[in-house]
Amino acid sequence: MWDYKHQVLHMTRLKPWMLFFAVKLIEVAVQARPKALARILFHPDPEQRHSMRWYTRMGRRVWFREVWGFLARDGRVTDGPTLAEFWGAPQDAEEESMIVGRQPRKSVAPVIEDRRAPAARKLAG
Amino acid sequence: MNIVLINPPHTAIGSRVPDDHLPPLGLLAIGGPLIDSGHQVRLVDAEFGPMPLAALVDEALRGDPDFVLIGHSGSTSAHPTALRIAEMIKARAPEVIVIYGGVFPTYHWRDILAATDVFDFIVRGEGEATVTALVEAIEMRQPVASVAGIAYRDDFGHPVATQPAMTIADLDAYRVGWELIDHRRYSYWGGKRAVVMQFSRGCPHLCNYCGQRGFWTRWRHRDPVKFAKEIAWLHREHGVDLINLADENPTSSKKAWRASSPTIRTRSKRSMSRRIAGRRSSASPRIAR
Ligand code: B12
Numbered sequence: 329m330w331d332y333k334h335q336v337l338h339m340t341r342l343k344p345w346m347l348f349f350a351v352k353l354i355e356v357a358v359q360a361r362p363k364a365l366a367r368i369l370f371h372p373d374p375e376q377r378h379s380m381r382w383y384t385r386m387g388r389r390v391w392f393r394e395v396w397g398f399l400a401r402d403g404r405v406t407d408g409p410t411l412a413e414f415w416g417a418p419q420d421a422e423e424e425s426m427i428v429g430r431q432p433r434k435s436v437a438p439v440i441e442d443r444r445a446p447a448a449r450k451l452a453g
Numbered sequence: 454m455n456i457v458l459i460n461p462p463h464t465a466i467g468s469r470v471p472d473d474h475l476p477p478l479g480l481l482a483i484g485g486p487l488i489d490s491g492h493q494v495r496l497v498d499a500e501f502g503p504m505p506l507a508a509l510v511d512e513a514l515r516g517d518p519d520f521v522l523i524g525h526s527g528s529t530s531a532h533p534t535a536l537r538i539a540e541m542i543k544a545r546a547p548e549v550i551v552i553y554g555g556v557f558p559t560y561h562w563r564d565i566l567a568a569t570d571v572f573d574f575i576v577r578g579e580g581e582a583t584v585t586a587l588v589e590a591i592e593m594r595q596p597v598a599s600v601a602g603i604a605y606r607d608d609f610g611h612p613v614a615t616q617p618a619m620t621i622a623d624l625d626a627y628r629v630g631w632e633l634i635d636h637r638r639y640s641y642w643g644g645k646r647a648v649v650m651q652f653s654r655g656c657p658h659l660c661n662y663c664g665q666r667g668f669w670t671r672w673r674h675r676d677p678v679k680f681a682k683e684i685a686w687l688h689r690e691h692g693v694d695l696i697n698l699a700d701e702n703p704t705s706s707k708k709a710w711r712a713s714s715p716t717i718r719t720r721s722k723r724s725m726s727r728r729i730a731g732r733r734s735s736a737s738p739r740i741a742r
């Protein structure tokens with residue numbers, strides 16, 4: 329379960345190429361929304377703009393790298409294991425890796441000197 | 454003891470696509486407490502280059518370490534590389550004790566130990582307290598079975614685990630071994646000097662598809678003022694300009710999170726811009742300008 333990809337791995341209905349290109353298409357569609365593009369191009373804060381453009385550049389590299397990988401580089405097997413075979417028995421009973429010792433301390437009471445701290449929101453990886 | 458930490462060269466896009474590399478926080482987090490327990494610790498970060506495995510093994514075995522510790526944040530997909538490195542270390546220096554830790558070995562210790570004998574010990578869950586206790590037990594020739602939170606092969610080659618470790622109650626009781634890295638090598642967002650930091654571990658929410666909450670077991674956070682002082686120190690002393698937060702959900706306690714910002718602002722040069730980048734959908738408050 330320590331993965332955000334297992335829903336995709338579990339797919340039984342679409343052929344691999346259909347699934348792959350459906351995902352790639354969604355990625356383009358989401359990134360090319362006018363609102364998303366406008367944000368990257370015209371965000372008023374230069375540092376936010378810089379970071380968003382950087383993420384977009386990395387995303388573009390990943391997109392081409394994965395398409396190239398799918399078409400030319402990565403070999404696929406037809407007799408591969410199912411997800412259950414590959415990953416073994418469920419480990420639901422072991423979800424928590426440790427046991428709780430003492431209760432965590434109470435939060436330190438904050439002294440907020442400046443409540444106007446701006447909280448810009450963005451998507452980051 | 455002479456200890457070498459290895460950050461394997463990762464094959465995944467997260468490592469190979471950007472030109473920047475971030476410091477391996479998990480390894481630095483166990484490096485700090487090991488140094489503080491009196492050990493000699495060195496980091497070999499093979500992400501740069503990336504380093505070929507033969508060169509990595511040469512570099513790791515330089516100075517005849519007693520222990521080689523392997524771990525990687527992008528844990529599952531790094532396993533084949535970590536395994537290869539452990540095999541190469543054991544082939545060249547079978548007496549070196551190899552310890553493996555991180556997310557993947559925490560859950561897959563049975564499969565790993567059943568398939569190979571190149572990892573002497575696996576540390577499950579948080580590493581700070583467990584690895585120092587394990588190294589000390591081995592150094593003092595105490596039975597390792599008394600160390601909670603580890604797994605190994607018993608005398609018959611069967612994987613066994615000791616009882617799970619306790620979560621660390623006070624995250625500020627251990628420090629990150631920043632001295633293990635040269636900050637000038639690490640960057641993000643296209644050359645901005647950067648580190649990964651953690652304000653909190655785990656998450657109070659209960660999304661049923663989530664594995665991260667379970668790994669950290671309980672949501673805990675650091676003292677906001679100490680955290681802020683550490684950021685200010687990294688900025689002042691090492692020119693760090695960008696903090697990549699490793700938190701699942703740093704703003705779970707808005708109160709505690711906000712408490713750190715005034716300190717950061719007053720303790721760092723106002724002229725320098727400062728960024729704290731949250732992950733994925735988390736809020737990323739801009740702390741100071
Ligand atoms: C920051 C981060 C990144 C960064 C930074 C990498 C870096 N240099 O550290 C970037 C953006 C590059 C990245 C990329 C990737 N990441 Co990432 N990343 C994280 C994140 C948010 C924080 C990692 C961290 O520093 N945690 C804090 C430290 C203190 O915890 P830790 O590393 O687990 O270490 C503790 C214990 O595990 C243990 N430990 C760890 N190593 C060792 C070694 C020994 C010997 C011992 C004894 C103990 C020990 O002790 C430490 C202290 O308690 C985690 C999620 C999370 N919150 O942990 C995901 C996470 C690690 N990433 C993940 C993935 C999948 C990736 C990628 C493979 C994505 C991709 N497809 O390319 C790549 C891999 C490349 C890479 N370099 O890791 C997954 C791994 C899932 C899994 N099953 O393995 C995670 C868990 C997120 C998730 N749930 O999807 N990642």
Ligand code: SF4
Nearest residue numbers: 656658659660663701
């Ligand atoms: S870390 Fe995210 S996915 Fe996991 S429980 Fe918290 S909010 Fe849900």
